Amino acid sequence: MTYVISQPCVDVMDRACVEECPVDCIYEGRRSLYIHPDECVDCGACEPVCPVEAIFYEDDLPDEWAAYQTDNADFFALNLPGRDGPLGSPGGAAKLGPLPVDAPLVASLEPQETPPD
Template sequence: MTYVIAQPCVDVKDKACIDECPVDCIYEGQRSLYIHPDECVDCGACEPVCPVEAIFYEDDTPEEWQAYYKANVEFFDELGSPGGASKLGPVELDHPLVSALPRQGADE
C-alpha cells in the first residue's frame, strides 16, 4: 500500500484524483473513494489534486486517520482485484469505518 484516502473524502468524493490516476486504481464506494493497495504504483499524482487534502502517503497519514489505511485495504476483501476502477464503476459498498460515520458536509 502506498497512498491512503482518509476521512476528509467521506461524503465529498470530488473525484479529481480519479482523473489524475494513470493506473485507474481509485475506486468509488457509496460515501468515499478507496485506493487499491495492489494496483497503486506509488506515483503520487492523486495527492496534490485532492481539494480536501484527504490523500496521504501511507507513512504520512495523520495519527487521527491511521485506521483509514486498514479501511482502504479491507475495502477490497470482497472485490478482489478488478483490474481497474473504470470498468467496475461505483460500488454500493463502504468499509464499516466509513459507514459508521455521521453524514459529513452540507447534508449534515
C-alpha cells in the first residue's frame, strides 16, 4: 500500500483527491473514501489537494490513525451486495460509483462532525 485515507475524511468525503488521481484508484464508500493499495501508483497527487489533510503516505501515517492502513485495505476485501465475492481489484473507481459499504473501522465510528465551510 502506498497512500492511506484516515479519520478526517470520514463523513466529509470532499472528493478533490478523486478528481486529482490520474489512475482512478480512490473509491467511495458510504462514509469515507478509500485508496486501492494495488492500483495506486504512489504519485502523491491526492495528498496536497485534501482539504482536511486525511491522506498520508503509509510511512508518514500518524500513530493515532495507524489502524486506517489495515481498514483501507479491508475495504477491498468486503463482500458487496449484488457481487460474487469481494470488490478486489476492479480497475477503476469511476465505473463503480459510490458503494453502499464501509470498512469495519469506519463503519463502527459515530457520525463525525462536519467542519464549517
